[in-house]
Amino acid sequence: MAKSNGISMSVIRRLPRYYRFLTELHSEGVLKISSTNLASIMNVTASQVRQDLNCFGGFGHQGYGYCVEDLKNEIENILGLNNSYQAVLLGAGNLGKAVARHINFSERGFQLTAIFDRDPEKIGTELGGIIIKNDNEIYEYCRQNKTDAVFLCIPKNSVENVIDKLYELGIRNFWNFSHYDIAKVYPDTVVENVHMSDSLMTLCYRINERQK
Amino acid sequence: MAKSNGISMSVIRRLPRYYRFLTELHSEGVLKISSTNLASIMNVTASQVRQDLNCFGGFGHQGYGYCVEDLKNEIENILGLNNSYQAVLLGAGNLGKAVARHINFSERGFQLTAIFDRDPEKIGTELGGIIIKNDNEIYEYCRQNKTDAVFLCIPKNSVENVIDKLYELGIRNFWNFSHYDIAKVYPDTVVENVHMSDSLMTLCYRINERQK
């Protein structure tokens, strides 16, 4: 994957991991940490830690290290987790439920404002404090309510059916759990894919290799 | 990430994607495809397609292209999807349910043989054709039944509580949805992580960048 405004995606994809460890350190009351220590916690080289962090500015103090709290806050800012992007969830099956219930949206820069499903049994019921709406209402909802992102927890062919209309409505940011390749059809969108079964196939490959 | 027996992980992580597109082409009755065409479908360069595939052997025919069915089968074999690794699922919450119900294990090289949860309400109920067992039975189960992999759909601290015992029982392959860093504690394990919230944070970052 290319870059996102100068910073390579490899670096960006490591940020959440830094953030997780720093949050942990902070909650443990650790005040400062050197690149070497952080590296050993993260299982990477100290060089990489320093270079990664230096992409965004000199957060460290020579001879001292990095202040855990400051660095955590810096990364929080870089990732923009203090945002409250308005997102709607499409699909309240098991995956949608898992997403709605387990993800701490507010600490990840989002606010879940609505959930849509086509199953009449589900419509009107509550999920994560939100009443599930009929999925055919999603367009009208997005028209009337600022919607920064759509979380797609529906199958590939269902995505195919809704994506054009969502795009027309101006939605450009997607968290996509399906195998539908949004970025290929709409190159000007921001798409984060979560392909669980790809990950499982990779696991399969690696188990084979280990057993050779 | 390093390598898995000579082939770089970057290549391996692309294989499931090749596989998906080839399966689709095959089901559409497409007989042959050139690296150029496959590349445009996959949104990569033709060079990369040829180099990726050549890591594993010359599956193509000069002047002709690749036979879709053959190539699909080759990748199936490389990934080892014809295996039937015995796996158990720990955690039957929404995420565990999503995994149990939505993932086609047999087409991904696995067979789900048992599910464990600690919730008395769930124990004894059925999920994906399997009766959920009490989670304290997992060790005995693994002792008596060949278990190639464990799918961890439980929170970080729960993983912390079970991982040592699973490791002691000889289990080395994990599909890990938690933030517990297994590979750091046990470097000789094979761990595929699915970190949904990391993906969401990356989405947040990219939305920020786009809006600048």
Add this chain to the structure above:
DNA sequence: GAAAATAGTTATAAAAAGATAAAATGTTTT
């Protein structure tokens, strides 16, 4: 049998990771 198509292979370029040296800070000793 010649032209076109296309994989395989080698070479180049770009990106990422890692190592090193220089500068800055903090700490200890005298």
Add this chain to the structure above:
DNA sequence: AAAACATTTTATCTTTTTATAACTATTTTC
């Protein structure tokens, strides 16, 4: 209080890895 020393970042340089492009050889098609 000053000096010496240890720590650690920053900045740069080197190596490795990954991706792309260019070239060569083979096959197909007309």
